[in-house]
Structure formats: structure tokens, C-alpha cells
Amino acid sequence: MSTGHTHKLYRHGSSPVHRLPAHCKIVAVFAFVLVVVATPRAAVWAFGGYALLLVAVAVAARVPPGFWLRRMLIEVPFVAFAVLLPFVAEGPRVEWLGLSLSESGLWSAWNVLAKGTLGVAASVLLAATTEIRELLLGLERLGLPPLLVQIAAFMIRYLDVVADELRRMRIARASRGFTARGPRQWAVLAKSAGALFVRSYERGERVHLAMLSRGYTGTMPVIDRLTAGTAQWAGAAALPLAALVLCLLGWLL
Template sequence: MGAGHAHPLHRPGSTRVHRLSPDIKIVAALAFVISVVATPREAVWAFGLYALLLAAVAATARIPARWLASRGVIEAPFVVLAVLLPFLEGGPRTILGLSEPGLWAGWNIVAKGTLGVVASLLLAATTSGRDLLLGLQRLRTPAPIVQIATFMLRYIDVIAANARAMRVARLSRCHDPRFLWQVRAFATSIGSLFLRSYERGERVYVAMLSRGYTGSLPSGVAERPAPRDWATALTIPAAAAAVSVAAWLTA
């Protein structure tokens, strides 16, 4: 499987988390997120314990909190929605005039969304793009999905470079669209970039067929992870599942 470019979220390292098999880490991250989502929103203490579990993983993998915080801004639109819910939601009101159901709904979005984003960032930071694809393949993910992800990862740098080159070409011609009435040039650039990407994809596909492509990509020999690696990686999601069950029992 060819994915020669490292994705921008990967932080190379030699920690124990980095050395774990990618399929184990994918299963662990998914199990952790499921436990978080299944937790009742009223169990505030449970989300604090989840945060401590993620902090332990980040410390073990030597991922700085500042790095996680800067990449976590991707959930900003959901945070804005969560902030608006106490004002827009109906139901009983608090002393400050805020909707009580809206406050719980906003808290639910922020708490679970933040934990899910951090868990995903830790997975991406400790696993290279190629290993993520290998992990998905070992977990019997449908081949078309793995292939689409492979090509997306492989050519995203090429497309980004084309976009930068087109912007430099516009600037060199003293045209830098910044206002609404100048959006036509930007839209034209996007359309041109789409056509270039489509044509490149078609050429790559034809080249693959000429080299014997039959619908599946070659992969290396899959080594079975050791049982102790499974036990190590599943410690965190097992603890999260225990917290989720305890939250429901005390709800």
C-alpha cells in the first residue's frame, strides 16, 4: 500500500503508544468513544475521569497539551452551537433566564465532542497515515473505503500544492480576490483545480490498469499483535466502559 506522505497530524516517536499495532489503536479509540457517547450527560464526574484517561495516554505518548489544544479548534462550530442552545432551547429556565434543557444539551455536545476529538487526535498523532490504512485493512474494512482513503492521503499534498501554485499565479497578476464581488476568480480557480484533480485521477487509474490492477491494492504481511499488546491498549477503553456502566447505575 503506497501512502508515502505523512499526514500533518502525525508526531513520530518511539513511545509504547507509538509502537502499538495500528489495528489495536483503532479498536481502542473506537471503544473509548462509544463508552463516552453512551454515558448519560448528567454524570459530570464521569467525563472528568475520561479526561484523566486521555491525559494519561497523552503523557505516555509525549503529546503536548498545547499541541492538542491547537488542533482541537476543529470543533469550534459545535462549541458555538452549544453556547447558543441555552438561549434558544425551551423548557424550564434557570435563575439567569437560561434554558435548563439547553444547558444540558450544550454541555453534552461540548463534553462528548471534545473527548472524541482528543481521542482522535491522539490516534492520529501516534499512528502514521500508512499504518492507519494497514490497520483498517487488517480489521477487514471494505476494500473500496481503504482504497479511497489511500488515494486521498497520497494526493492531498499534490492538490494542496496545486492550490498554492494557482494562488501565486493570481497574485503575480495583481489579482487577490478578497471581496464578494471578486468571488468569480476564486470560484474559477476551484473549478479548474477540480478538473485537474479529476484528470489526474483518471490517468492514475489507467496507469494502474496497465500494470495489472485488479481491484485491490497489495499489502504487506500482516503480523498478529501479541496478546499483551491487546491487553495494554484495551486498558483505557475497558476503564472507560467501567466508568460508563457506573454512571448509568448511579444515574
């Protein structure tokens, strides 16, 4: 992290969770999220159980709680809507601290919050224990169209290059006395955005030339192929299977 050599979502480590092949982890997290979403919202204890399962994974992966929780803040804008539900929903109402809240709205808000948070928590753990490159390899292994994987890979490779270009343009603007104060300066900013687009487009052309020069014919050669043994699949399956048991209990009890 501090070395700046990896993405800031990733936390370098060599725990058993880090060592699992990426495609196993992607499948496990996806299955876990499906199970969570399929759980009846009234089975509150089941959600507690899911949270404990994730804590167990985090402990095994040696992801510190602060690191994990801070990165979960990404969820906040998306659940703001859930907070509104108790106020706007119909049906019988309950009094709480002088506020009149809808009972069904409260349940809906809980449903969205609990399931959303668990999904984000699981995804953050996945990102914290898997390098982006491996995530892409995993997605490719799982049959995501290679073109989409290539686009994502190029985006990651050139994000820093483009950001650097943008930074240089900003410095060049500022050096000539430009400050963005209001709508009057928007024209300048819009032109900068246009220039950045043209530069990036031209870079794309040069990169394509470089690829052709090294024998690119339309498909990326497969250099690394992820493989997983039964033991690794079993290890990855532990999380969704344990969650499935809780989910079934939630429906039965």
C-alpha cells in the same frame, strides 16, 4: 513535525502507545467513545474520570498538552450550537450573572460539550500517535471496504500534488495582475477551479495507466498486513475497559 515529513496531526515518537498496532487503537478509541456516550449526563465525576484516563494515555504517549489542546480547537465550530441550548430550551430556569438560563438546556449543553470534547480528545490522541498510512492499514484490517481505503490513500498521496498545482495557478494569475476583490472576479476563480478539476482528472487517468502498467487488475495487492498479539490487544483495551467501569458506576450510583 518540524521536518515536515509527516502530517501535522501526527507526532513522531516511539512510546508504547505509538507502537500499538493501528487497528487495536482504532477499536479502543471507538469503544471508548461508545462508553462515554452511554454514560448518564448527571454522573459528572465519571466524565472527570474519563478525562483523567485520556491524560494518562497522553502522558504515556508523551504528547505535550499544548500540542494536544491546540488540535482540539477543531471542535469549536461544532459545539457553538451547544452554547445556545441554555438560552433556547424550555423548562424551569435559573438566574446566573443576570442571565435567565434553562435548567434542562444547561444539562443538554453540558452533555454535548463533555461527550463531544472527550471524543475529539481521544481522536486527536489517536491521530497524534498513529501515522495516516497506518490508520488506513488499520481500517482495512478491520474490514473497511478496500475501495474506500484506496480512495482515502490516493487522496492523501495526491493532496500535496493538487495543492501545489493550485498554488502554481494562483501565482500565474497573480503574475498577470489578478487580485480577487469581489464578485466580479468570481468568474475567474470558478474557471480556475474548473481547470484544476480537469487537470486532476487527467492526472487520475495517467496514474491509472501507470497502475495498469505495473499489473494492477482492480485490487491493491496487500503489501503490509497488520498483526496484533494478545498483549497488544490487552494494552489497547485498557482505556475502554477502565472507562466501562466508570460508566457502570455512573449508572449504579
